[in-house]
Amino acid sequence: MATRTAAQRRAEARAEYNAFLAACPSQQLLARVSGKWVTLVLSALGSGPDCDGDPRPMRYSELGRVLAGVSPKMLSQTLRSLERDGLISRTATATVPVTVTYELTDLGLSLHQTVRQLKRWSETHQDEVAAHRAAFDAARGEDPVPRGGAQPEAVP
Amino acid sequence: MATRTAAQRRAEARAEYNAFLAACPSQQLLARVSGKWVTLVLSALGSGPDCDGDPRPMRYSELGRVLAGVSPKMLSQTLRSLERDGLISRTATATVPVTVTYELTDLGLSLHQTVRQLKRWSETHQDEVAAHRAAFDAARGEDPVPRGGAQPEAVP
C-alpha cells in the first residue's frame, strides 16, 4: 500500500537528500575545512608559524610544534587528507634521518585566501555575536517568558 | 622535578592551546557553521526554498519540508543556536494553531553572503579537488611505493 508513516516519509526524503548533500560542493568543502586542525595547518603553511607572514614550506615536526598539542595521528591524518585533495604537497628528502616538508599548492593557497575572508567576517562580527548570545542567555535565564513553545516547568 | 614526558608536555600545550582555540574567532565561526543543517537553513532563509531567490521569512514546517529528512529535533536545535547568535530572528504569532516564522537578521544575511563566497570557491574548484583525489587514490592503489612511512603488510 502507498500509505507511509511520517517517519518512513522522512527516511525516504533523507535518502534522496543524502545524494544531494553528497553532491553539494559547499557541503563537501565545509566537511573538509571543518576538521579541528585543517584550518590551523592551512594558516600555518599559508601565513608562517607566526600567523602573519608569507607562505612557506614547513616540516612535520615544525607543524607539530606550531599546532601545540596536536597528536601525531591527527597531524598525519590532517596532512594526508589535505594532500589527497591537492591542497598541500608533500616532499620527502632521503637524508638521514629522513626530512619531510609540506607546502601549500596553488589550490591550497587559493582556499587559504577564501578562508581568510571567513576569518575576517568572524573577527569583524564576533562581538556582535557574543552580545546577542549574552542577551539571549540572559533573557532565558532571568525572564523565562513563554515564547510559544513548551517551557520547562518551574517547581510546583 | 621539571622533567616531563612528551605526553605531559603535549597535554600542557594543549591546555594552553584550548584557550587560544576557544578565543579564536574563525574557529568559533567554523564550529558554528559546520553543523550539518546550519548552512542549509541559512541558504533556505537567504535564498528562498528554491535556493536562488530572495531572502524571505519561512515557517518551521516549511523549513522542515525544504530541508528534507531533517528531524524536528535537529531543526529546532539548529534554529535555536542560530537565534542565540543573532543570525536569525524568531517570530511567534498567537494564532490558533500558533504560527512561528524565522527570518535572517542583518547579521545573518551578512554571514550568508560570506558563506556564498566559500560556496563559489567550492563550485569553482570542485573538479580540481576531485581530480587530485582520484589521482592520489589511484597512485596509492596501483603503485604502493613506500613514501617514507610504514606500508600495510601484504598477506604473508
Add this chain to the structure above:
DNA sequence: CGGTATCCTAGTAGATACTG
C-alpha cells in the same frame, strides 16, 4: 625524524514518542 596501528572516549546526529 616521521610516521603507523590499536584502543578508547565523548560529543553530535538521528529515531521515536509525547506535549501545549
Add this chain to the structure above:
DNA sequence: CAGTATCTACTAGGATACCG
C-alpha cells in the same frame, strides 16, 4: 503546528605504543 524528552549509534578526536 511547533516543538520537547529520551534513548541509541556513529565517528571525529585523542592517548599510547611501536616501526622504518
